[in-house]
Amino acid sequence: RRGPGQAAQENRRKQILRTLKDQEKQQKKATLGLSARMNQAGLGDKMTAFWIWSAVLGVIVFGAALLTPAPTWTAPFLAFAAAFGLPRWVVGFLAARRMKKFVEAFPDGIDIITRGIKSGLPVNDCMKVIGQETPEPLAGEFRLLVENIAMGVSVDQALERMYQRMPTPEVRFFSIVLAIQQKTGGNLAEALGNLSVVIRARKMMREKIKALSGEAVASAGIIGSLPPAVIILISLMSPSYIIPLFTDQRGQLMLMGGGFWMATGVFVMRRMINFKI
Template sequence: MLEILAGVLGFIIIASLGWVFVGGEDSSTQALKRAEGMGVGRNISTRKTAAQANTPEARRKVIELQLKEAERRERKARMTMAAKLKHAGLAMKIRTFWIISGVLGTLAFLIPLVFGLNLLLAAGISIVFGLGLPRWVVGFIGKRRMKKFSSEFANAVDVIVRGIRSGLPVHDCFKIIGKEAPAPLGPEFRRLVENMSVGLTLPQSLDKMYERMPTPELKFFTIVIAIQQKTGGNLGEALSNLTTVLRARRMMAEKIKALSSEAMASAGIIGALPPVVMTLVFITTPAYMGLLFTDPRGQVMLLGAAIWMSAGVFVMKKMIAFKF
């Protein structure tokens, strides 16, 4: 009995050893295979994700996100008065601007009182010269500066395209534009090169440049550079296509300006007609128009007329200002 039991136990032990060394797997081996399987799954998932990212739909979504982010930055950049001073290229601080505005407003309030005008009319003139005029001047300078920048930007991109095709680095192309391009394009690219020289990356330097010059052309350029750095590709070809788009947009803008010139002329005539007629009547018959300036009721009427005329000019400007 003991011999039979010993034989059975010996068979079980030998069979177990054979299963372990030949057909069996320990927990570490199984864990290794599971890890390898998970790694293979991750590699397959990564390859699928990369393949999906290279599809036209994925690239379109990336471009839409870039456009939305750029539009959000543009709205934020245009809101504050400090940003408008940057757009105009003025080196003054925001505190200096408000001091100048306060001085102008105070003088515009005191001078009409000295000449005997109504207090309400003097307050209206003070608001116009203290708040409206300085902001309008800064906005006018900024728009003119951005217009000059946009008109020369396509030529600057052409310089970059030719430099890349001839083997020059992009940084050297920026230096050439900074030296050769007229203001404000040249100084802005010089500041771009300086920012890159102190350690900022190209996207960061372009973002700072966009804060100073929030134009659609620079926005498109920033998006092309960002997409090219993320996905790769031929930068020269991409920028060449960008110059074609920029010139097509400029031609469209000129066409829109030509088609809307009649509406702009009509709006200018309608807006200038009341002041011109009032001036002519005042020159021919000063006593007839003098009551509007000497009588308090006439002064209130003049203030109301100015407010209504301003509202009308604003509405007409919105009607003929086409966005594309």
């Protein structure tokens, strides 16, 4: 039988868990939204231009689909995919590429801070050096970080904004190290040096996994590209042979079924070879 103290402790533990879950949901909402992805891709908060280009792309694809021998009912679906799917994919691709460049240069930035602290420079001055001497996007993110701190934003809040622009574990580790050092003290240079070693080890592990899974990635790409390639070749060599596949109802059902199972297979293969570190 639990006493009042144990019950209060259990309630406090549940409250902490609920608070952490709420914070995690807020962070996901802040980092996975379209506006956040635009900022992560370095495109700024240009939502109006994004929707205009999406609408123009959808209209162009709709008109092009009507001019092809494909069934008319496919035009709205292709236009919808082009207007809402393709632009988001491009933004996600640009954001992932930009974050990859940031992560690759991030250990060098931490090393600059470590050497600067050992030589007697304040942390803010070390961050300014990163904003001036390192390549983009690392330099731009640290310039924004220094500007936010200079405007009176606390270090924790400035690092949280940086995490929203660059939602990577490396930035989270960096903010945790600085927060712990501010509250408890200690050798910041040594802590950041250890963090740099950990981040470089994570990078080496990612490269090792990429090398080991290269054969599986190539196999998935070849298997996924074979059916579209065969359809294109037959369309060029003997159009009359493959036209019934697009015009006849049975052929259309076969195309939809084949596309569904191909997408399922590619998704499963991607999940099998996609490792998160």
